[in-house]
Amino acid sequence: MPPGRPRRTSFPTISEVAAEAGVGRASAARALGDYGSVSPEMRRKVEEAARRLGYRPNALAWSMSTGVTRTVGVVVGDVSNPFFGAVTRGISDQMHTEEIDCLVASTDEDVVTEAEIIEALVRKQVDGIIVASTAGVDHPVLHLEAARTLGVPVVLVDRVLRRFEAPAVVLDNVAAARAATQLLLDAGHRRIGLVWGPAVGDHPTGPPGDTLSTIGERFEGYRDALAAAGLEVDERLVAPRPATLADAPRATASMLTLDDPPTALVTTESDATLTTLRRLRDHGLRCPEDVSVVAFDDAPWTDLTDPPLSVVRQPAVDMGRHAARILLALMAKTGADTGPDAAEPTGTVVLPADILVRASVAAPRA
């Protein structure tokens, strides 16, 4: 005998519901399982009996017979990052309206961990997966291909993958980074640095296929804004890829000790922002008097830092909601859900960011 937990004797059975309703067991099963033909009167009698007895279907048995687990996987870089926290919130709020639960996992921006998580989700037969993949934009993603081949629909969020055609919900990163850089150019800055967080793929000025789409696109927007102002990218002002979060301070620090250091910085996510503010402080540099800052992501604390930060505000909760609606539509097509109608768009949805101006941008020192 395999080990098992104590038998759950207090679940009323379908037979007991059938007896209570005064109908046959097969009819009760059809009504409770919501399949096959059942008259409205029969359904009403069975449902009332089920309610009286506190009947609850065994979810595992139901899943075995239907192939539907009413569970989806949500895979992000780090759920405690405020951006991913908000995306996850949007997804689970939307899924909750369909009584679907979310298995949430963090990859720590490691692609091997991501592949392990995806495999575990597929083995649990989730009905679908939403993933902010940590793979480079041109990398093969066999783990996602495998999931889809095995019948699990996949929706991308935050980041697209060129070698895996799937519906995606992303920010207009090029426009957002261009606007952030423009804000600094308009204030008179010409030496503008770009600071990454722990998730980059490879360096944006290196082989492009190794870079996350968000990073590549934000670099593109930064470069475009500089070019429109007649400026070229100075690679010393683009922080090298930190191998780990712990390495990030060193990367930013090297930029600040140049002979001609940046007078302004764009940070591409919340961890990079916190690190940057700490490094400025360590170097005795004041914001915005010595260095101006525009930060990606309107984390809840960005109006309370010294100074309050001008930020690129991503519609993170909406990104999650959109991704969830698209996944529900895909699940409806594969029979895993009968929720919203199948006319829901399933292509790439690009959402705009806006910029919230606070007090972290000033003119460069004369």
Added chain:
Amino acid sequence: MPPGRPRRTSFPTISEVAAEAGVGRASAARALGDYGSVSPEMRRKVEEAARRLGYRPNALAWSMSTGVTRTVGVVVGDVSNPFFGAVTRGISDQMHTEEIDCLVASTDEDVVTEAEIIEALVRKQVDGIIVASTAGVDHPVLHLEAARTLGVPVVLVDRVLRRFEAPAVVLDNVAAARAATQLLLDAGHRRIGLVWGPAVGDHPTGPPGDTLSTIGERFEGYRDALAAAGLEVDERLVAPRPATLADAPRATASMLTLDDPPTALVTTESDATLTTLRRLRDHGLRCPEDVSVVAFDDAPWTDLTDPPLSVVRQPAVDMGRHAARILLALMAKTGADTGPDAAEPTGTVVLPADILVRASVAAPRA
């Protein structure tokens, strides 16, 4: 026919593994399912064949036969709150070492939502549940009783419940709040206010049974420190319970407009801290010159606010790890897991906090 997803033809079957290994199907099943008696040589042959074919057991079928889903439920107030984010992180890191996944859900500090979540988790036959319950410390928690009756072990984290005896991992809240208050008393303050977040249960000076254990205990530590200094609690300095997060600003504001307003505040969690800093700013009050602040929870941004905050640092990741280890021990007893040995402590674990002094406390204005 019930609706189903396309059949997964690419899972190799046990029969195929048996043929590949040159053994009988029953032997292969015993070796792969890790039950019954199998010779080491047989096990080796079957495992090698399984590896060659890329065999992966159908997790649902395996769960049906063993009653084990290798999934646990994690139920917290709000996973995007940095404290709960860290607790959840500790739990999932520990569970990951046993290849167990976490279903994470937020109650929004609503007890009806919590009951719905617990019911859904039980129906999915999770192997165990870790919950920071939003029920008052003396409230009945029938949803948790029901889960345990149905064979699902429950571990409490952050908050205890007097009417539900279960292992728990909590902070020494009385000592932590006493130390926070003492820090302000030592700086010369006599008018010290206490500010809650959205999760309180009922007001701490009202019927005690309606209050979360954390809130009641932190109030006790605050009161004890005042009493030792010969001071009584002024109820006008204990923020009334905000019905929702949106109401919190008003509660704090009413304290600041008293004829004899507080010269110092203790905030009991991160949302309350952010709200308090905003209200001080709205009232043109500077920290620490006009009002000193000690904040519960060393959120990642607390060293970058204006001013950097003196905080009560909870070992949140450790709390999660401890709770996970206790749950694993309980699961081993019910046969849901064969992981760590059953000698693991299963009583209440009380962890100490420490205080990190930064720049938000000064002497009161003369």
